[in-house]
Amino acid sequence: MINKIHIPIPPTDFELHTQxxxxxxxxxxxxxxxxxxSAREVLIEHGGxxxxxxxxxxxxxILTK
Incomplete structure (x- = not known):
């Protein structure tokens, strides 16, 4: 008799994305x-x-760099 061992396989990127x-x-x-x-414009600092x-x-x- 052969014992079956379940080894979890991590999901693929596609499966993770779908989940x-x-x-x-x-x-x-x-x-x-x-x-x-009351302003019409703001400055946002992001990543330097x-x-x-x-x-x-x-x-x-409108967002511009």
């Missing part, structure tokens, strides 16, 4: 009024770089 998409993700939500206040987030006349957001 992560299926799980609900809690993301922080920030209202744009909290970022802008400076980005500019602007609010257009049509109330759209």
């Amino acid at each position: 992560q998409e299926a799980m609900p993700v809690s993301r922080p939500r920030i209202h744009s009024a909290e970022l802008f206040g 770089e400076e980005y500019r987030l602007r609010l257009t006349r049509q109330d759209k957001l």
Whole structure:
């Protein structure tokens, strides 16, 4: 008689990606009024770089480096 041993095999990247998409993700939500206040533009520092987030006349957001 042969004993079967179960060896768990880690999921592939594709399987992990699919599992992560299926799980609900809690993301922080920030209202744009909290970022802008009365301004139409804010500067965001990220990774040692400076980005500019602007609010257009049509109330759209534009992020530039």
